[in-house]
Amino acid sequence: MAASEITPEEQAELDKALYDALNPLATALRSRETGLSADRMWDANPVEVALSVLAAWKVVDGEVKRLTERAAVTAGSYGASYEQLGAVWGITRQGARKKWPDAVSRPASASAGKSTLALFGGAAELVQSPSGSWDWTGRGADGAPGAGGEGAPYATAEEAAAHAGAFLKEHATGTDDRS
Structure with a gap:
């Protein structure tokens, strides 16, 4: 049994909860x-009752x-890929992208996932991966690399x-307070 399949007992409990x-x-x-x-509302033609259900x-x-x-x-916002979403749902990556087109966000442009941080006389580049x-x-x-x-x-x-x-503060020059 796959991890996402449920036992017969769990199925019976789920059915009861849903009903x-x-x-x-x-x-x-x-x-x-x-x-x-x-x-009195269930005292009607069985077809009408079944259609109400x-x-x-x-x-x-x-x-x-x-x-x-x-x-x-939510899973996409935490970093899940379409491949992972599809695997959980039992569909392909492409199927997951079609089913939930806005689930996984991508940077708008090449520079959208990059920024520079300049502090304490040093600089760092922040980069977002795909x-x-x-x-x-x-x-x-x-001059220390990090x-x-x-x-x-x-x-x-x-x-x-x-x-x-924190790295840039630790490697600042001209200050004795690097803690």
Whole structure:
């Protein structure tokens, strides 16, 4: 069984939870449609009752799609790629890009994922990788070269800038306070 598959017990619990959540919605939709009170609205033609339940599932389906998109966008904002989103959903990278076109953001231009930080007489360049993570390289005022931490990229530009700034402060010239 794949990690995302559920056990028969979990399936039974999910079915019960979904039906428990659906019943009040179906009741409300049926009541509005027929004008009947809650205790009488299911006393109707079975086809009409079944169509009311189907209408409630349509509402639930729309909400699931909305929440699924929100989850994909959230994962993308944390650095997930379309390849990862597709793998979780059981579709290709291209399928994930088509399904959630705004889930993974890309820099607007080549310079959008770059910036320069000049502090304490030194400078560092912050660079965003295609995956969305950030790193930095720089040279302190004392001429010492520096780079981001041991291959571990930073999640945000601010985090990379903080580390680069600490390096530049440590390698400033003309000051005894480097702590």
